Amino acid sequence: MSAEYLATVRPDRRQSLVAVPRALDTGQRSGTPGAIDAVVNHLQHVLPAVESLMASAGHLAEWGVDLAGRLMAGQRLLAAGNGGSAAEAQHLTAELVGRFDGDREPFSAISLHAESSSVTAIANDYGYENMFARQVQGHGRAGDILLLLSTSGSSPNLLRAVEAARKIGVTSWALxxxxxxxxxxxxxxxxxxxxxxANAQEGHLIALHAICRAFDAEVARCRRTEGGS
Incomplete structure (x- = not known):
């Protein structure tokens, strides 16, 4: 836990953060000390993810504003990932088609892994590495955004999707x-x-919610401006 992070925490809470491992009532828990240490170690490694995102706060805000402008203009978001990253991609599209905090109009956002028949047909006929690229070719239009999530940054099916996006003028972003x-x-x-x-993946969800906050703020600002004109 960094000294810089602790400096931002209220003095009356610093001791409890530093002493987390011994603050647990281990005598009344079924978990062994090894399991407790593993949990605490995992939680403490969330902090570097949050600190990394704080350094990218302006970047995430820019994404939210850019995304809002494009979707309000009729473009769409395509999102994809594998495994847990697929779940997070779908989380984002649900926030945009549904809502995040307050009520607003729905926007076009598609999770490319969620079309099970398309995914299995494409993977069967063209190979797993092309299952996203072919959907980008089918759904993507110039000016759309393709957001890809990957903790490793090396998944072949995501790399192929970026190549497909570039050919048709779709902007690609990666978390x-x-x-x-x-x-x-x-x-x-x-x-x-x-x-x-694992902590980077947890950070991705925080990043997506941060993007949604910037997105909603920009949509609200634009709608107020339109209403006053």
Missing amino acids: TGPGPNPLADLCDDHVAVDARS
């Missing part, structure tokens, strides 16, 4: 784990979360 990595290098823009793989 990855520590850089440099192939996906970050290939995309038009990226935010790399400098943390262990």
Whole structure:
């Protein structure tokens, strides 16, 4: 836990953060000390992910504003990932088609892994590495955004998707784990979360919510401006 982070915490809470491992009532828990230490170690490694995102706060805000402008103009977001990153991609599209905090109009956002029949047909006929690229070719239009999530930044099916996006004028963004990595290098823009793989993935969810806050703020600002004109 960094001294810089502790400096931002209220003095009356610093001691409890530093002493987390011994603050647990281990005598009344079924977990062994080894399991407790593993949990505490994991939680403490969340902090580097958050610190990394704080350094990219302006970057995430820019993404939210850019995304809002494009979707309000009729473009769409395509999102993809593998495994847990697929779940996070779908989390983002749900926030945009549904809502995040307050009520607003829905926007076009598609999770490319969620079309199970398309995914299995494409993977069967063209190979797993092309399952996203072919959907980008089918759904993508110039000016759309393709957001790809990967802790490793090396998944072949995501790299192929970026190549397909570039050919048709779709802008590609990546949320990855520590850089440099192939996906970050290939995309038009990226935010790399400098943390262990699982913690980087947790950081990605925080980043997506931060983007949604900037997105909603920009939509609200534009709608107020339109209403006053």
